Amino acid sequence: METVEITCPDQVFLDKLDRELKIEPKDWMPEPYRQTLIRQISQHAHSEIVGMLPEGNWITRAPSLKRKAILLAKVQDEAGHGLYLYAAAETLGISREKMYQQLHNGKAKYSSIFNYPTLSWADIGAIGWLVDGAAIMNQVPLCRNSYGPYARAMVRICKEESFHQRQGFEILLTLSRGTPQQRAMAQDAVNRWWWPSMMMFGPPDASSPHTQQSMRWKIKRFTNDELRQKFVDICAEQATILGFSLPDPLLKWNATTGHFDFGPINWDEFNQVINGNGPCNKERLDARRKAWDDGEWVREAAEAHAAKQKTKAAAA
Amino acid sequence: MQTMPASLLPDTTIINTNARISYVLYLADNALILGHRNSEWCGHGPALEQDIALSNIALDLLGQARHLYQYAAELYNQLNPSAPVTEDHLAYLRDVRDFRNCLLAEQPNGHWGQTVLRQFFFSCWQYYFYQQLQHSNDTQLQAIAIKSLKEVTYHLRWSSEWVIRLGDGTAESKTRMQQAAADLWPYTHELFQPAAFEQEAVSAGYGVTPGSIEKDCLGRIQHIFSEATLSVPVTQPGLHSGGKTGVHTEHLGFILAEMQFLQRAYPGSEW
Numbered sequence: 001m002e003t004v005e006i007t008c009p010d011q012v013f014l015d016k017l018d019r020e021l022k023i024e025p026k027d028w029m030p031e032p033y034r035q036t037l038i039r040q041i042s043q044h045a046h047s048e049i050v051g052m053l054p055e056g057n058w059i060t061r062a063p064s065l066k067r068k069a070i071l072l073a074k075v076q077d078e079a080g081h082g083l084y085l086y087a088a089a090e091t092l093g094i095s096r097e098k099m100y101q102q103l104h105n106g107k108a109k110y111s112s113i114f115n116y117p118t119l120s121w122a123d124i125g126a127i128g129w130l131v132d133g134a135a136i137m138n139q140v141p142l143c144r145n146s147y148g149p150y151a152r153a154m155v156r157i158c159k160e161e162s163f164h165q166r167q168g169f170e171i172l173l174t175l176s177r178g179t180p181q182q183r184a185m186a187q188d189a190v191n192r193w194w195w196p197s198m199m200m201f202g203p204p205d206a207s208s209p210h211t212q213q214s215m216r217w218k219i220k221r222f223t224n225d226e227l228r229q230k231f232v233d234i235c236a237e238q239a240t241i242l243g244f245s246l247p248d249p250l251l252k253w254n255a256t257t258g259h260f261d262f263g264p265i266n267w268d269e270f271n272q273v274i275n276g277n278g279p280c281n282k283e284r285l286d287a288r289r290k291a292w293d294d295g296e297w298v299r300e301a302a303e304a305h306a307a308k309q310k311t312k313a314a315a316a
Numbered sequence: 317m318q319t320m321p322a323s324l325l326p327d328t329t330i331i332n333t334n335a336r337i338s339y340v341l342y343l344a345d346n347a348l349i350l351g352h353r354n355s356e357w358c359g360h361g362p363a364l365e366q367d368i369a370l371s372n373i374a375l376d377l378l379g380q381a382r383h384l385y386q387y388a389a390e391l392y393n394q395l396n397p398s399a400p401v402t403e404d405h406l407a408y409l410r411d412v413r414d415f416r417n418c419l420l421a422e423q424p425n426g427h428w429g430q431t432v433l434r435q436f437f438f439s440c441w442q443y444y445f446y447q448q449l450q451h452s453n454d455t456q457l458q459a460i461a462i463k464s465l466k467e468v469t470y471h472l473r474w475s476s477e478w479v480i481r482l483g484d485g486t487a488e489s490k491t492r493m494q495q496a497a498a499d500l501w502p503y504t505h506e507l508f509q510p511a512a513f514e515q516e517a518v519s520a521g522y523g524v525t526p527g528s529i530e531k532d533c534l535g536r537i538q539h540i541f542s543e544a545t546l547s548v549p550v551t552q553p554g555l556h557s558g559g560k561t562g563v564h565t566e567h568l569g570f571i572l573a574e575m576q577f578l579q580r581a582y583p584g585s586e587w
Contacts, residue, residue, distance in 0.1 A: 063587035076358065
């Protein structure tokens with residue numbers, strides 16, 4: 001007699017994860033896996049479009065035509081990243097409009113780094129070097145995450161991000177070779193963006209509630225603290241090339257561990273920003289809501305026109 | 317006290333007395349200023365796809381401006397080799413009265429409909445203009461025209477589609493578009509009125525007779541407006557002109573104050 005092997009879907013799912021196979025939209029997946037992905041991908045998408053604001057702030061003031069073109073293209077890339085990510089999240093059964101709603105009503109988060117102001121041109125360099133640098137550190141492992149559409153979106157995003165990071169470094173390098181005023185401008189920007197960039201990896205492992213589950217699901221590949229350490233090690237060396245100091249008196253090479261030691265992170269500040277009390281939380285959300293509200297009549301008109309066209313085509 | 321080396325400021329006498337440089341700068345300023353306006357939308361568009369599309373147009377215009385400024389700098393440097401300038405000197409260190417862009421380009425963005433209509437009027441002009449400029453006897457202008465025309469063809473299509481969509485959309489969008497047309501129309505006449513440097517450009521064989529493309533432009537506008545169920549405003553040319561000779565609306569001063577801030581505040585720096 002033939003035996004029919006009955007496997008429960010959960011088993012199939014875990015088996016796929018173990019064999020490093022991708023989970024695709026039509027595959028069965030546990031509901032908490034789906035929800036975790038929706039939360040993480042939409043948060044990432046929101047970070048891209050909110051992240052357009054602090055940098056977009058300098059497009060009209062970029063100091064040369066070449067820098068202007070590079071910055072405009074960069075911010076436009078971020079819109080493109082938002083688009084890929086919203087599309088990836090949509091494969092999990094949530095609409096872009098619903099995700100926007102969650103952003104606008106404060107239910108969904110975005111990276112807290114974008115709640116800091118860009119005060120000088122050097123901030124554009126510091127964001128490229130530090131913020132994009134930290135983002136890449138977080139994102140490269142995501143190219144191998146278990147959910148197919150997300151992993152594929154991340155491959156495209158990472159290529160562009162590393163380009164942005166080099167552009168940021170190059171802005172700072174130019175400033176570091178410039179006038180004393182330019183060097184001071186750049187050092188000040190590095191001072192202001194360093195700690196918020198360190199916070200981009202999220203709370204320490206001991207107080208990161210989702211890490212273990214996300215690692216089991218292969219959504220996450222490294223812990224927050226592992227990635228943060230990697231970031232510090234790279235930046236500490238690059239800062240020397242740039243000739244800027246990092247604002248941490250405890251930053252020091254440790255020959256025993258083979259890593260840089262660093263000082264304590266101000267998690268109170270992090271929590272304040274996450275909870276809406278950062279320097280620009282209100283401005284950023286207001287700007288997103290305004291763009292959405294101002295665009296309402298445009299979207300309505302576009303839909304009305306499309307409907308008319310459809311009726312005409314059907315009648316013809 | 318640090319003062320700006322005088323050589324950094326482009327010599328406006330050289331520019332004003334040379335028709336070819338003036339002509340190239342007129343085209344460059346048009347592209348730069350409209351590109352600047354469009355770039356103000358980046359991050360604030362009504363939908364992500366449209367944010368990207370308008371930023372693309374802004375980038376194209378900025379690219380055109382750069383080619384033209386680079387060429388103008390080359391012409392300038394031939395006349396004044398002792399104090400050479402770059403594209404950035406020409407964009408960042410001339411003042412309102414030295415800019416030659418048409419007034420249409422500097423008009424504020426207003427709502428999305430105003431922005432797309434401004435783009436449509438401008439792209440329409442640029443489309444027919446570059447078609448003619450392809451036959452310029454100046455090989456540089458010829459090359460820039462050929463390259464730009466590909467981009468402008470897309471800008472014209474994109475903006476035409478939006479004018480139609482909004483004109484023929486809802487009652488609200490139609491009212492908004494008809495009002496935007498009334499507001500912007502007076503600034504279109506200037507494009508077809510020749511400045512002295514344009515007349516010289518035409519007689520020397522490298523420029524386009526502004527009036528020669530008016531009929532085509534108007535025809536295209538009428539066609540798209542009719543599809544959009546909008547009416548073309550009927551006004552005679554008034555006093556909404558002067559951009560080509562540096563007599564601008566009050567808006568340009570603010571654009572330049574913002575755009576030129578770093579170059580003015582930290583003169584002579586490399587960025």
